[in-house]
Amino acid sequence: MRRDSRLSVALHVLLHMPELGPVVTSEQMGRLLKANPVVVRRTMAGLREAGILRSEKGHGGGWSLARKLESVTLADVYEALGAPTLFSIGPRDESPGCFVEQAVNGALGKALEDAEALLLARLRGTTLADVAASVRRDAARVPRSGSRRTS
Template identity: 50%
Template sequence: MKLDSRLSRMLHILVHMARADGPITSQAAAEMLGSNAVVVRRTMAGLRDAGLVQSVKGHGGGWTITAEPDQVTMLQVYRAVGEPRIFSIGLADPNSACLVEQAVNASMRSALKEAEEALVTRLGEVTLADIARDFERRFALLGEQARTA
C-alpha cells in the first residue's frame, strides 16, 4: 500500500473551504485533490460526523466548514478521519509467550509510543488557521517574486 493520505487531503480541502465563500462540491474537491468525488464523500463523512463540516444536497449544495479554523487542530482532523494507523512498522507478535520476544516488544512499544506522542502533540498544536496563514505568506511571497522578476 502507498501512504494513507486522508489526513493530508482533508486538511487541504478544509483550508480551501475556510477560504471559500460558498459550498465546495465533492467534484470540485476531487479535482483539487486529483481524486474522485466518491472518495471525497467517503472521507468527508468522518468530518461531518465530527461536526467540522456540513453537507447540503441539490442545486447549490456541497460542503461547508462549520467550525472555526483557529479552533480546529490537525489532531482533530486526524481523529475525524478515523485515526488511521500511524506506523508501518510494528511488533511481529504482540502477545508472544517467548520472554525474549516480550523484551523486544517492550523496547519496540516504548520507542513507538514516544514517537506517536511526539506526533500527536504536534498535531494538536497546529490549527487550520495556522496553515491558512502559512498559505497567505506563501501567496504574498509569490507576488513579491513576480514583481521583482
C-alpha cells in the first residue's frame, strides 16, 4: 500500500523556508523535494487556506510563511492537508453479522481510536519551531568537515 507522504513533504518545505528566503517559488520547493512544482502547489494550497502560508502570483511571487514557526503545530499542518487517514488498517466489514468479526472490529476500533488520539496529541504538542530546534541541535553535533545533507 502506498503511503501518504504529504504531511512529511509539507513539514520538510516549511522548515526549509526560513533559510531559502522570504519568498520561495514552487520550482525551488520542487527541486528541494525532487518533485514536480505542480504537486508542490497542490500540497501547499491547503496550507495557504489554513493561514500557514501566503502566496503571491507573478514575477517575484511565490510562497512565504504567514505565521511564525512557534505558532504552527504539526497538527495544524496535518489538518490543513485535509486530515488524511492516519492508519491503513481497519475492519474487513463495517457491519458484520458474525459475532467474532464484531468482536474483532470492536477491539481493533478501540485500539485505533487510542492510537489516533495519542498521535494527534503529540502533533498538537509539537510546533515547527520545536522541530527546527531539533534540526539545529543535530546539525551542531556534526563536524564541519563531515557535512551531511539536510534535505
